[in-house]
Amino acid sequence: MSTKDDVLPLRTEHDVVLARQHVRRLTQQLGFGLVDQTKMVTAASELARNTLIYGKGGEVRWETLTEGSRRGLRLHFIDEGPGIPDLQQALTDGWTSGSGLGLGLSGAKRLVNDFDIETAPGRGTRVTVTRWK
């Protein structure tokens, strides 16, 4: 199902900008409409920032997907940071452990078709999101 796989680092604020620009290009190559592009890029921006700030840096990996006639983009945001102790809480609108608005995870989830998160205290976090054209 996967046709391509690659990776970018998320170590600085500039990396976050590069990552969302890359996601924009990928969605364009896949022929996403403008609204779908913008939703995926915005979700990527939120999640990349989480990886940088809460995960203490990490990376983003991506795969372009083909399933029958439809195409999609899957992104993995991976860090080896402290993990999320209370996932239920972290996915609640408005809850934040930092100085943000608390919309990062819950907001990103609303902007994609599939959202999956694996985390454990001290074992890092891996967020996987997919959006289909």
Added chain:
Amino acid sequence: MDRIPILRMGDYLLVTIQVDMHDQLAMTLQDDLTTAVQRTGAKGVLIDISALEMVDSFIGRMIANLSRMARILDARTMVVGMRPAVAITLVELGLSLAGVDTALDVERGMRRLREAVEEAGGSIVDEG
């Protein structure tokens, strides 16, 4: 250091965001604009975001904060030119930009900003 230019035109400050901002750049703009409002005594701030292809929660929060800070310093803020795809995404993200005045383009935004400033100015005279 990266900086977004702030133009002064009479009682108004104009900002056009034309780059994909990293978080620090957005914070610098917030500080620079707030300082400029105080320093110049500007009555209105117009922020053109028509070139922005994405507004995430961080940039959205910066815009909302800026609008509130300017208000406290007696200036009105108008955000203009938001792309439809950006507006759709912002609402789904959960960010309503409550309290932020918006207009479709620079011309309409400037007109509304002038009206708001004149209205505010008029009421001060009335009270005096």
